[in-house]
Amino acid sequence: MSTDSVLRFITAGSVDDGKSTLIGRLLFDSQSLLADQVAALYHGKHKRTADGVPDFAQLTDGLAAEREQGITIDVAYRYFATPARKFIIADTPGHEQYTRNMVTGASTADAAIILIDATRLDYSEHTPALLPQTRRHSAILKLLGTAHIIVAVNKLDLLDYSEEKFNAIKRAYSKLASALDLHHISYVPISALNGDNIVTASAHMLWYQGQPLLRLLENLPVANRNSQLLSAPALFPVQRVARLDGSSADDFRGYQGRLEQGSLCVGDSIRIEPAGQNSTITAIYTPAGQVEQAQAGSVLTIVLADDIDISRGDSIVAADSTLQPTRNISASVCWFDSKPLNATRRYWLKHTTQTVYTRIRQVDYLLDVQSLNHRQDSDSLQLNDIGRIQLSVQKPIVATTYQANPATGAFILIDEATNHTVAAGMITSLV
Known part of the structure; x- marks a missing residue:
């Protein structure tokens, strides 16, 4: 493991948690912006903040529709470096409608920052309930095998930098992580807009003894996948x-x-x-x-x-390889299409360099994002559902599990009638 390598990471979480603002603040405070980019923060056409307050989200919301609507639609990639490391950031959408874009960004990430808007949770319970998209994105990160997760509790400036509320969110996410079997998780309280605990330690949260966000990112170990x-x-x-x-x-x-x-x-x-x-x-x-x-x-x-x-x-x-072609696959999938999975029709399965017809033999279970239970009473998947399925391909393919090699253990499903990508899959076993 080495910390001098490039770190690829994404921002994930629910809508309006402040993902784009966080990346903008990281770029701004690490002095990774040009003069015209800094000027656009204060005088941009679609600026959404008060006079004199920079709108950091404009740095990553590259589409006109994103700037006009104030939402992230596509995955935006940004590059920056510090004396310690180079970074590639993917700002992924929080809207449930664009979950497929989040999967795309997360598929090559070494780490993920899960943002949680502390102002949107109900603290009447000892352990507040997390928003559905926070839970869904965390489940996807588990499927993709993302090595490191940093939970950034945002907008604490609006809650008087409350340590109590930070600890409540930490309890809630720890419970979720345990249920999903997620490991290597760090927690950091921040205010993305004000820059608290982003690059330097916050004077408003002296109770937090950990590292600021950028220091955490600089010190994350990244495995050499080729080795x-x-x-x-x-x-x-x-x-x-x-x-x-x-x-x-x-x-x-x-x-x-x-x-x-x-x-x-x-x-x-x-x-x-x-x-x-x-x-x-x-x-x-x-x-x-x-x-x-x-x-x-x-x-x-x-x-x-x-x-x-x-x-x-x-x-x-x-010649002596144990790899053998197979026609039967068990896989975890995230369903992207507005049309539900239809086990009676054929789909194209695109795997490495080939595209073959496949049929879905059965749906083993559907993951309930709220309860995290495996529902075995469903024979279909709806938009943004996560589940386990069994497939049979028309022509044998040589594949591995996703855990063994993401490049040869991943695939997409394509609707043969519309050519729409309907699902992304991670092979869990070969029969």
């Missing part, structure tokens, strides 16, 4: 077959794509799936030239000793 995948069995989904001149005597045929895990060497015996044919690697090319060996994450052109019928969507694996 974790290097020891896994080689898996090379073919994206394109490259031909130079099929009519010449020295006909070149190369198979292009990205090595998703493991390593490959010239001379290695390999197997092509799902056909099960064998061959040997005679050459490996990268954008920098010819190499003898390649490791996970490399973009390659592979040449084989035999002319074999290989096309986009096939996979090259080591």
Whole structure:
């Protein structure tokens, strides 16, 4: 683990919790803005704050509709750096309607900041109830395996910087985290608008002995994903077959794509799936030239000793690899479409470089966001529902679980009639 690597993180939570304002304040206080960007904070066309008060949300609300409506619709990416680390931030929407965009932003994140608007909760109970979208986003982060979560309790300036209310929210989220089996959680009380505990410690919350938000982000450990995948069995989904001149005597045929895990060497015996044919690697090319060996994450052109019928969507694996093609998948999914899941129709399943027809054999359960119980009385999923399903694909695919490798364990479902992306899925087991 290393803290000098790039940290990818998202902001998540319910609508109006202050996600865009928080990112704007981070960029502003870390002196990562240009002069014209600073000027826009005070004099922007759609400024929503009082005179003399900067509107930090304008830095991430890039669409005209976002600035006009005062909401985040799309995922906005921003880049900044401190002497300790570089960051890539994804500001994701809080509206339930745009949950699919939150999933997109979270899919590549190393960490997530869950914002909670402290003014919107009911403190009449010892443990206040969290808003549904806070619970839904937390459940999605669990499915995606997000390594670190920072719970930022926002707008405490409107509650006289109350330690009691901060502790009540901490109790509420700790209960949620326990139910979802979330780990590595930090809690920080903030005011995004005023800058309390964002970059420097707040003089208004001396009772908080922890680190301010930016310091927490700088010190989060990030695992080297490539090193974790290097020891896994080689898996090379073919994206394109490259031909130079099929009519010449020295006909070149190369198979292009990205090595998703493991390593490959010239001379290695390999197997092509799902056909099960064998061959040997005679050459490996990268954008920098010819190499003898390649490791996970490399973009390659592979040449084989035999002319074999290989096309986009096939996979090259080591000859002795335990990876086998399968047609049956168990997966957790988040449903994106306004039309409910229909088990009687076919969907396209897009996985790595291939797209195949699939049928949903059954819905194992639906996650009730409020109670976090698994409801087994449903045979469908509605918009923004999270559940576990069983699928059968028309053509065998070579895949892994999402936990083993997110790149080869994730997929999307596409409606064959409308071409709409209807769900994102994470493979939990292969049958």
